[in-house]
Amino acid sequence: xxxxxxxxxxxxxxxxxxxxxxxxxxxxxxxxxxxxxxxxxxxxxxxxxxxxxxxxxxxxxxxxxxxxxxxxxxxxxxxxxxxxxxxxxxxxxxxxxxxxxxxxxxxxxxxxxxxxxxxxxxxxxxxxxxxxxxxxxxxxxxxxxxxxxxxxxxxxxxxxxxxxxxxxxxxxxxxxxxxxxxxxxxxxxxxxxxxxxxxxxxxxxxxxxxxxxxxxxxxxxxxxxxxxxxxxxxxxxxxxxxxxxxxxxxxxxxxxxxxxxxxxxxxxxxxxxxxxxxxxxxxxxxxxxxxxxxxxxxxxxxxxxxxxxxxxxxxxxxxxxxxxxxxxxxxxxxxxxxxxxxxxxxxxxxxxxxxxxxxxxxxxxxxxxxxxxxxxxxxxxxxxxxxxxxxxxxxxxxxxxxxxxxxxxxxxxxxxxxxxxxxxxxxxxxxxxxxxxxxxxxxxxxxxxxxxxxxxxxxxxxxxxxxxxxxxxxxxxxxxxxxxxxxxx
Numbered sequence: 210x211x212x213x214x215x216x217x218x219x220x221x222x223x224x225x226x227x228x229x230x231x232x233x234x235x236x237x238x239x240x241x242x243x244x245x246x247x248x249x250x251x252x253x254x255x256x257x258x259x260x261x262x263x264x265x266x267x268x269x270x271x272x273x274x275x276x277x278x279x280x281x282x283x284x285x286x287x288x289x290x291x292x293x294x295x296x297x298x299x300x301x302x303x304x305x306x307x308x309x310x311x312x313x314x315x316x317x318x319x320x321x322x323x324x325x326x327x328x329x330x331x332x333x334x335x336x337x338x339x340x341x342x343x344x345x346x347x348x349x350x351x352x353x354x355x356x357x358x359x360x361x362x363x364x365x366x367x368x369x370x371x372x373x374x375x376x377x378x379x380x381x382x383x384x385x386x387x388x389x390x391x392x393x394x395x396x397x398x399x400x401x402x403x404x405x406x407x408x409x410x411x412x413x414x415x416x417x418x419x420x421x422x423x424x425x426x427x428x429x430x431x432x433x434x435x436x437x438x439x440x441x442x443x444x445x446x447x448x449x450x451x452x453x454x455x456x457x458x459x460x461x462x463x464x465x466x467x468x469x470x471x472x473x474x475x476x477x478x479x480x481x482x483x484x485x486x487x488x489x490x491x492x493x494x495x496x497x498x499x500x501x502x503x504x505x506x507x508x509x510x511x512x513x514x515x516x517x518x519x520x521x522x523x524x525x526x527x528x529x530x531x532x533x534x535x536x537x538x539x540x541x542x543x544x545x546x547x548x549x550x551x552x553x554x555x556x557x558x559x560x561x562x563x564x565x566x567x568x569x570x571x572x573x574x575x576x577x578x579x580x581x582x583x584x585x586x587x588x589x590x591x592x593x594x595x596x597x598x599x600x601x602x603x604x605x606x607x608x609x610x611x612x613x614x615x616x617x618x619x620x621x622x623x624x625x626x627x628x629x630x631x632x633x634x635x636x637x638x639x640x641x642x643x644x645x646x647x648x649x650x651x652x653x654x655x656x657x658x659x660x661x662x663x664x665x666x667x668x669x670x671x672x673x674x675x676x677x678x679x680x681x682x683x684x685x686x687x688x689x690x691x692x693x694x695x696x697x698x
Contacts, residue, residue: 210256211260213264214266214268215634216632220293220294222264223293224293226264228262228263229263229298230293231289232267232280232289233250233265233286233288233289234280235268238439238493240492240493240495243492249304258313271514275624279636279637282302287301287302295634295637355692362685366384373685376430377427378428378432382448382450385455386689388404389404408452412463415435415436416428418498423478426441442490442525445474446527448471449472449475450531452467453465453535456535468535472541488514488515489515492511516566520576520581525548526548527586546590546594549590551567556572556579561574561609562574562580577610577622581653584602584607585656603656607653607666619676620672620675621676622646622647622673623641644684644687644690648691648694649690651697652693652694674691674695
């Protein structure tokens with residue numbers, strides 16, 4: 210298949226040739242994506258029909274999370290059909306080879322008959338994440354509101370199996386961090402139980418790979434079975450940190466041991482031992498991960514996506530720095546700093562924030578999550594070394610966020626800076642205002658407000674927190690992000 214990138218030129222071609230767009234969203238670690246490429250998209254008849262009747266566009270979900278967020282139709286692979294204006298006609302996820310021909314025929318016939326254009330309207334262009342500020346932006350949430358949200362978060366705790374919510378089970382970090390910090394403050398045994406039941410279920414169940422080490426992305430069942438076996442750097446970085454913190458706060462040695470083993474996996478499989486920094490992921494493979502240690506040695510290990518993602522590397526840097534302190538590992542601390550320097554040099558451009566991944570050209574720039582994670586990592590580096598350059602970089606990224614992503618009308622941060630005109634198509638014309646990311650931005654702004662210099666970061670934190678307040682009650686256990694931000698007041 211001759212895929213085109215997301216660009217105005219591809220959509221202009223769709224308009225000129227009066228064809229719909231077939232948008233494929235895949236990920237390097239996704240086993241179903243590879244299966245669909247090896248079967249459906251390897252069929253010569255399907256390839257011929259796609260090129261004859263459609264304009265095919267492919268994006269990588271990790272390299273373009275902003276597009277993936279807007280066009281994800283239920284997971285990866287996503288198979289979406291769009292108009293030349295970028296509006297969604299329909300679609301879904303995996304389409305098997307024996308069904309694809311009929312799907313293509315139905316979409317093509319509907320498009321050519323004009324039924325699609327009449328049905329779409331402008332429904333796709335709404336921006337549901339934008340909210341108006343309510344109340345005094347400088348006021349703190351009431352104690353009753355905080356208590357109600359806290360109860361809601363922990364009502365979602367699964368006392369039988371650990372974790373939060375029902376299937377599928379993801380390793381949600383924010384509720385665990387909230388429980389752990391609450392325990393440290395109050396010594397509430399119930400909060401210790403929430404953390405301990407969940408950490409035990411994740412680290413000594415199917416979510417963890419007992420042979421090579423490292424955590425998988427999530428499990429399909431409520432009781433932490435049926436793991437989806439891709440291993441992401443960001444997932445392992447976040448879990449490494451929570452196990453380190455839990456080992457300290459709860460004084461449970463096995464959490465320290467699991468943290469050591471998780472770090473060993475990351476350093477063995479994902480780290481670049483020479484130049485520093487960490488690869489983004491290791492692919493899923495049912496055959497490999499269901500094998501025992503002896504059988505695995507006879508197989509080719511799942512592929513590594515060697516892209517150096519700024520946000521994931523920043524998270525791993527902060528976790529590695531914490532591990533280096535806990536384990537008194539000077540070499541690990543030096544490696545972490547070398548990694549941060551490498552990613553910073555590769556991604557940062559003066560006045561333009563950090564790019565999403567290290568690439569001489571072509572990497573998307575100006576994503577909110579990257580700026581937050583990299584700024585926080587530089588503040589951690591400043592705390593560890595006292596080097597003022599790290600603090601100055603964090604401040605620069607904070608100013609960049611305010612300058613390019615702040616919503617002056619309603620408060621809070623958009624998910625990215627304004628895209629180039631060549632990419633501002635369909636849902637990419639609208640910026641989103643993600644709840645969890647804004648709560649993390651509040652925490653960052655509070656930290657930046659405490660640095661040297663005359664800044665308005667504290668005022669931005671107040672306004673962003675107020676903008677997220679009306680959304681918190683609808684977030685379930687993810688309201689923990691908001692509660693953690695409230696603790697920074």
